[in-house]
Amino acid sequence: MNFFEHQDRAKRKSKQLILLLAVAVASLVAITVLLFATLIYVSQQGNTDAYGNASPQSFWAGVSHALTPQAIAWIAIGITSVVLLGSLFRFLQLKSGGRSVAEAMGGRLLHGNTQDSDERKILNVVEEIAIASGTAVPPVYLIEDDAINAFAAGYKPQDAVIGITRGCINQLTRDELQGVIAHEFSHIFHGDMRLNMRLIALLYGILLIGLIGEFLIRHAGNRNIRRSSKDNSPFVMLVLGLGLLIIGYTGTFFGNLIKAAVSRQREFLADASAVQFTRNPDGIAGALKKIGGSSSGSELHNEHAAEFSHMYFSQGVKLFFNLMATHPPLTERIKRINPYWDGHFAENTYKGRKTLDAADGAMGLHDSTADNAAIDINATLQQIAQPTVEQIGVAQERLSEIPRYIKEATLQAFSARAVVFGLLLDRHPDLRTQQLALLNNYVSEDELDNLQRVINNSAMLETRLRLPALELCMPALKELSPSQRQHFLAGLNALINSDKKVSLLEWSFYRIVQHNLEYKPNIQRSLSLRDLHAECQLLLSLLAYAGADNNDDANAAFIHSQSLLPFPALTLLPRGQIKLANADIALEKLNRVKPLQKPQLLKAMSACIHFDGRISVVETEIFRAIADSLDCPIPPLIPRITN
Incomplete structure (x- = not known):
């Protein structure tokens, strides 16, 4: 299954998911109508004896006539509104994309200038795989947890983030980390992330019914217990709250069953994509073996861990029923990757903290400017979201060729702007002077003086290194505030139009920056x-x-x-x-x-x-x-x- 088939499958899965959850909401409406009708019927009885002596037939007959069609319609509207409003509320909370999930999990954004060798190691791996895939480098968030786990979150590649635990980067080798990150990139490219985010919002709407029930129970408990025999409102409120609590959490239970069923099969596909990506089944299989052999396993210790359980690399919450598992068993996943596995999990023997630079392990590839070289673009189209080992080698090679000073400048928002400015400067000295003068309208004179060296050096980059350098800038540029982003884009636009003409390369680079920095609603891909x-x-x-x-x-x-x-x-x-x-x-x-x-x-x-x-x-x-x-x-x- 290729990139486009994966996306089409994800689109169809989204429709199926919405249909399943619509059925779940309809079931909740039916159960709630029955609850209200029963409460009204019971409250209308003169005494408990009358209720106790009622025959089953008269009881159900009484319940069936307790509510008018108008009342049933209002209950249906109420329950549906609660679910939709709850889902909308959670959707707005997650509007910023993967960053909101990472922060809810207690993640800390890793900056490129980190001095921690393991943190630098994971950033190198993410950079290599992103550039090998032809996409902007996503921000990486570190979660201080000894478990071995990771996730990709966001609505689309432009707002995607990678989350990874301290246990993952401390205990896994570089090959194993590469397998884990390749697995997460598969979720980014194949539309799984968007499906995951929708699941979170929709299930929260159902859970909200249970939360309302909890509120009613607490409110009833705070009412004066001493009341007249005719005042049964606290009892009714207590029963109603208990009913809503049961209904809400029952709905959440079945919603989680749907979530688990949707998630499990996609994990097999992501494992297969990671193996195809790295051509190293021992990498991802080794990571899964270490999870099985580690005392910490993959269980995450965070109050939101259960809500995001379907996003993780491995099962992140403790289970009481296998039906609720969002991931297949470790043994089954490993067997699919390595059919000859002996069944023994690996003990964590990785104690070193050696960091491999992007250049380590790079393959000696022929330069793109060599004579008698041809490029098969049609073959490359088959590798969208499934790059080869050779392309990872190209990414490593090009990352190693970017001058250290430029690469360091891509790590912070302040200097990353200068790298992009430099990439769009004209090679002609007079035009360059004119462009730099225009930048004074968007960057203060002191800032421009400090950025001058970065701008000049990035302007001299070889053409084949320009796109990788631009992609490296994206995590830092995403830290700009909305107003700073608009100011930055306006400066780029002024640079490009300074000579009254726009080259196709300038236009293309501006589109990449704009496409990755400007928030746009989810795109409905339905046109022919x-x-x-x-x-x-x-x-x-x-x-x-x-x-x-x-x-x-x-x-x-x-x-x-x-x-x-x-x-x-x-x-x-x-x-x-x-x-x-x-x-x-x-x-x-x-x-x-x-x-x-x-x-x-x-x-x-x-x-x-x-x-x-x-x-x-x-x-x-x-x-x-x-x-x-x-x-x-x-x-x-x-x-x-x-x-």
């Missing part, structure tokens, strides 16, 4: 590619001109690429009709295309820039940047030596 021929025409015309030496070559590339799309022949747009502002709008619409239709568009794009048989580093990075706007992370493109 067939209905977006004008947007495809604009995008392919843009790419055709970018890779061609003349209009004839551009037209030939356009004709070849548009033939791969599911609509009648289109014509190449004149250069004057191509506006980047319109391209922004086109990409926003194309990002809403159904998951299984996006490969057609990506193949047409790749055919366009590869039509002439040669592809420059700039063209590959433009292609990857545009794909990022479509939420299709393209791994680094590896050159193949040709004779």
Whole structure:
């Protein structure tokens, strides 16, 4: 199953989940109606004897007539409103994405300048896998817990975070950590995170009924016990509260059963993706064995641990029923990865604190500017969200080639801005001076003096190192406040437009920054590619001109690429009709295309820039940047030596 099939499956699972929870809410309504009808029937009886002597038939007949249809309708509206409002309340609490989950779990954001060797180790692993996947590096939160566990949380890759326990980074080797992080990246790319976040919100709405019941019980207990025989309101309130408590927690119980059933199968898929990603089954299998052999296991000690239980790498809460398990048994997971496993869990023998830099273990790959090198983009499209060991090697190599001073600058929001400013500076001295003068409107003179060295050094980075450097900046830039983000984006926009023209690479880089920093609501991917021929025409015309030496070559590339799309022949747009502002709008619409239709568009794009048989580093990075706007992370493109 590839990236697009995973996303389509997640979309269908979301619909099934909503249907199941709708059935659960309908059941709660029916139980609550029965509870109210019973209370009213009992309260109307003259005495307990009358109630006790009532036959079963007369009792049920009395209950069935205790409520009018209007009253039943109001109860249904009330229960549904409580669930929906509770879900909405929790959704708004989690609106900031993965960060809200990590903070609720007591996580501490890891900064790149940490001096702790194990913390630096996990940051290196996350950086490598993110860049090998062609996506911005997510923030990493450390949870001070001896358990071996981790999670990925967020609605989409742009607001995703990785959470990891102290026990995980202290007790696992680098290969085992790589397997765990690859497992979590699988959840990020395949739409599992969004499903997980929706589960949290919907189940909280059901739980709220039980919380209301708790409130009524406490309120009834505070009422004066001494009351007249005719005043039975505290008793009614107590019974009502107890009923709502039972109903709410019963609903939560069955909701958790749904959560567990939805979660278990996805863990097998994420394990398989991690093995395919790292090509090292011993890594993730070793982590699972250490969980089984560790005295701390994977159980997390946090008041919110149960609420987020379906997000973890391994079972994070103690179980009383196997039906409630959100993860398959460790033995079953290990057996699927290693069928010849002897059944013995590993003892934790990893005591060292050696940190491997990003360059350690890097493979000697052929440089992307070498002669006789070709890039197979179509093969790369099959590796979306499933990069190869070679691509992890490329990520390690490029990370090691980024100058230390630049890499350190990407670790803090203040200096990370300077790295991005430098990446967008013109190479011509006069234009660069003009651009720096414009920055005075967005950065104070003292700040600009302090950032000057970073700006100048990042401006001189090789083209193939620019996109990795930009991706490294994202965790730090996400720490900017909303107003700081807007000010920063305005400064970038001023830099790009300073020479009255915008290159395609400048536009692409700006889109990556904007796409990752600006909050946007969840995208509904329901449009058909067939209905977006004008947007495809604009995008392919843009790419055709970018890779061609003349209009004839551009037209030939356009004709070849548009033939791969599911609509009648289109014509190449004149250069004057191509506006980047319109391209922004086109990409926003194309990002809403159904998951299984996006490969057609990506193949047409790749055919366009590869039509002439040669592809420059700039063209590959433009292609990857545009794909990022479509939420299709393209791994680094590896050159193949040709004779």
